[in-house]
Structures are given as C-alpha cells and as structure tokens.
Amino acid sequence: MENTWEITPQTKWPDFYIKEVWGNLELLLRFVRRDFLASYKQTALGVFWIFIQPLFTALIYVLVFKHAVGISTAGKPGLLFYFGGVILWTFFSESLSAVAYTYGSHASIFHKVYFPRIIVSLSMVLSQLIRLGIQFAIYLVIFGVLLANGAQTVKPNAYAFLFPVVVLILAIMSLGIGLIFTATSAKYRDVQNLLSFLVRVWMFATPIIYPLSLVPAAYKKIIALNPVTPLVEIFRYGFLGEGMHSFWALGYSLIISILVFMAGIILFNLRDSRVMDII
C-alpha cells in the first residue's frame, strides 16, 4: 500500500529527506507564514522592521566606523558598503542560529506529533531568505538613487548577477552549520553558549565593516580562508566595483558549504533518532 510506514531504531542512512520535504511542502510554507505573522503582529510598522533594523545598523556603522574611527570603505559610499554587508551577514547568522535552535524552539511540538523535523530547520532558512529578499530590494533602491545622482565611485558590473549564487551558497552553509549545531546542542546546552560567541567572532573575521583590501597581508590569508569572505567580496565587487572577485574563491566557498551541509545532514540524521529522549 502507498502510505505504509515503518518505525525502526535508526533512521535510514544516508537520508537526505527529499521525499519528506516534498511531501510536507505545505507545512514548510505554513511555518514560514507563521514566522512572519507572529513576528510583526501588534506592531505599527509591521514588515518595515525587516529593513529598518539593518538600515539603521548600517547608518550607525557609517557614523562609528567610517567617520569616528576612520575605517576606509575603499572609496565607496559608506551606507551602501555597510548595508550590503549587514544584510548578507544578518541572513547568514540569523538563519544559522535559528536552525541551530530547531529542537529547542520546537520541543513542545516535537514531543507531541511527528513530522520530519528538518522541515522546521528549512522553514527557518526560508523565512530568513524572504527577509533578505526584502532587504535586498531596499538595497537596490538606495543603489539606484545613488547611481542616478551621479555617484562616480559606484561601478556595477556583470558580477552583480552572481547575487543569487552567493545567497544560495550562504543558505546552504548556514543550514549545514546550523544542523551540525542542532545535532550537538540538543544534548549539551554548552554548545548554544558557544554558538552565540562564535557567530560574533566570525563576523569580525568577515569583511563586513571593512574591505578585504584593507587587511594587512599577514592576516589576509586567514580572513580569506573564511568561506563567507569570498561571498561578501564578490557581492561588493558586483555592485560597487571593489572587492576580491576570484571564481576559485567562490568555488572554495561552494565546496565548503556542500561539505558542511553533508556533515550537518548526517549528524542531524544520527541525532534525530535519539533526540526526543534527551530534549
């Protein structure tokens, strides 16, 4: 029969959940919808908060880092320089943390009803993806306004069309790393404390508030090893005309993202069969 099921001690291995995700697409979208509805209920500005926050963050960066501290933005308009970095980093870090807390935030549901638990993790990434889309639209508006007002230093090029690829790699990477943490944080909560610290440090190791070109040669190699660096740099190069733009580096990020994704899925899978007994 079609809907025959079997419950065994272990999950099938390796299981990439393609069938499960496809079969629960409506549930996945429902979780995304819930996330948006719940986040902006009882707010006057509603979805505007999605870009108000990063926009103000970027403005503060302009004031603090560019004007007060005097970090160069490689001659590019500060607002555009920071805003682009902030929305990419926010997407990456928020979806990573949300995925990592999948079990924690949904324990009460998981204790009562079964559905493939990875659906929740995916819904987290998807709702951050939609937020990024809205923020990117605002980015394009600012970009257009500056360009129309004759900003000489903004030099967009064909690399800008790599934006979807950049986002996809970031999404896969955040999901993968998130899943690795989900699997381990379920049992030992130490991992959660470690994670928030790690994400903060990671941001400073990524060229968000400074251009890679500014980094002294001795540290450049280390910063370039960070798989998020090429993504931010290529994005900046595409729209502003400044940044590292090597396809080798992009390929490096892609490979790392696929590796952590595989590791994440495998660990999640191993953990999933035991997790309800320990959370």
Add this chain to the structure above:
Amino acid sequence: MSKPIITVEGIWKQYRLGDTNAASLKEEVHQFWKKHILRTKALPSGNPARDNAHRTAENAKHFWALKDINFTVAPGETLGIIGKNGAGKSTLLKLLSRISRPTRGTIRGVGKIASMLEVGTGFHEELTGRENIFLNGNIMGMSNREIKSKLDQIVDFSGISQFIDTPVKRYSSGMYVRLAFAVAAHLDPDILILDEVLSVGDTEFQDKSLRKMRDIATNTGCTILYVTHNIATVSQLCQRALLLQDGQIKAEGEPKSIVDLYCELMGRRHFHRQWDRLNAPGNGIIKMKRVSLRPGSADPGLIDVRTPIHIYFEFLALKPGINLSIGIHLFTAMDECIFDVTSKPMVIPAGEFEGSCTIPGNFLNDGHYYISIIFVKDTLEGIFYLEKCLTFDVADYRGNIQWQGKWMGAVRPDFPVVFHPKVRQMPGLHENR
C-alpha cells in the same frame, strides 16, 4: 482475520537515567573511544566479581521502559491499553506515533495516524483562531485543501465563530481547548490514538471528547488505540485489551478478563481477607478473622450499578460482657463517606462471631469504593476500627440511555420519578368560571 493495520515486533525501549553534565560527557567520550577507536568489546578482566560489579553499575544507569512488546491490531479494531502509571503506556504511544524511536524492534503500519487528545499542538498565541486552524491542521498532517473544505465544520463545531479572527492569546482556556479539539475531531485518520490519561480540560470538555470518541469508535471504520485509566469504558468500547506491567505485556485478550486482572493488580479489588491468629488485626477485645465481599450477580467478578453486594465478616471477642455494636462505613475513592450503617447493640459473651450486611443493587453510583468496619462499645466508644478492609469497583450500566456523560451523584438509587398528563380533579371548576 484480515491483514493487521499495525504490527509491533519485538519492541524494546531504553532510557538513560541521570543528569546530562560533564560526567556524562566524559562517559560518552570514553564509550566512543572504546567502541570506535580501540574497537574493543569490554573484555573480561579475569576477575568475575569485578566484571559483574561493572555490569551492574552500567545497568543501573539505564532503564528499560518497554521489554519485548509484540502485538498486532486489525483494521477497524478498538484496542484498549491499560496499566498502572509507569507501566510503559505513554512510552508505547510515543513509539507508535513516531515521536520517539524504539531501541530495538520494528513497528509497521498502514495509513495516517493521529492522536485525538493531543489538542492544540503548535498553536501560536499571536495568531488568530483561523490561522491556528491551518497551522495546527498542517502540523497534524492535513493538507490545505482538506482544511479549507472542513473549515466551516471546524469553526461550527468549536462554537466560537465570533472570535475566529482574534488572536488565540485573548481566548479563555475553554475557548482555546474547544478550538483545538474541533481541529482534532476533523482529522479523519486511519488510526486514532486516544490517551485519556493525558486528557485535559473541564468535565464538560472531557464529556464532549468522550462522546465524540465513542461516535468515531462505533460509526467509522477507524482503528483505535485507547489508553485509559477509566477501566469501565474499556470493557464497553474495546474489542480487545492489553495489560502492560513493568514494560511488558502482562496479558492480552477479551477486555473484561483483562480489566479484572488489572483491578487485582492495582489493589483496586480486595474481595477477601483472612488472617491467622498471630497477625490478625485487632486488640485485646476484638480480633479479626475474616472479611469478604461477594457480588450478587451471576458473573462472580462483575459489579455494576445494578449488583447487590454482600459483605461478610468473622471475628473473635476476647472479653465477655461487652455491649457491642458494629458499623459498616462505605467511602468513595475521594474519601467521602457515603454511608455509616450500624447494627443493634448486643451484650456478648467471649467467642467467635460472624456478621453480614448487604448493599442493595441499584443504589451505588459507578466508581471505586472501600469499606471500613467499626466496633463500638456501649454505642458510644469506638474500640476497634478496621480501615479499608475491602475495596471494589462499581461499573457503569446505562441500559437504553443514550447519554454517555458521567452520571452525577454520590449514589444512584432507583426510586421512581414519575410524570404523566395532568389529571383534572375538578373539571367543572375551570369551565364554569
């Protein structure tokens, strides 16, 4: 017999006891090291005593909640699962509903499985009732199309259509439960799990859910796994029952005999007690010998609301010349005294005595009861009190009555209530006015 809809094969479930902390991490790393890096099995050290001690320590950290559970359920069958708290009922349900996985064994099944009393799973406080119907429905495995087609019925059933576009955080707890239950009642699963042990809500809600459940059990082809403490309903609703004890299936079969066995295990049924001279309860004046209870029904194990109950007792009076009277106290499970009946006082010689009392049929309500016997001197002073010496359950019996809710009252006596068209005693009086 048709192909089973659920097959449970050799299910074992182990839980690890104790806290998760640095010690457990150390232990885990140690285990991992031994198992995967050194690839050794725990080799005997050559010292049997030490090995045994080690093994016992390992076992003490783990707990088998289920041990080798095997059973099948036929399509359309209603299977009752009973057992004490901690017998493994909830664990079994968790495995059946895929929430947790077994340590060993396999469960196979066909069709959609749903749990009716796990209502409101995933409800979000900030969302409106309508949005929550969709959210909850999706979580419970309904498709959007299904929910849309049943939306009106669900809203109707919940009886809160007026508030359907209000966030559920503003609902009263009653409204919340009604909405949640309305979704659950429209799930239309192939296999339904009913866990009365976990059931929440006020009595009205429990009554409603019970009625709906009976409706599903009798009017649809749905297969039902029914877990409960309310043993009376097991014999009424189920075709078959399982008794779990200490993680094992103690017995399986026809519901009535399983329920009887359960009652005995639970100590819910003490129909007979007899004592030796040495350990008999009593004092320098009274020594008990025997108490027993016999249902006055054709079936010796069964007591329902119609059954008369005969109580019989024997005792020794050690001192002559006491003006003795004996009282029988009947208590409910909640320790409320239903009655206190007393014999006539009598001055007695020393020696053996026997006595009896019959609680008539059609008098007690359904429920759990216990009996205590009091010995009184000079109709004034209690000299011995034999507490909780007999316990028994009275099962429900409704006959032709459709209503299925809990019958109210401490007792359910059968004296007549009559009504009829009014008899006009002086017909002329009204007409001549």
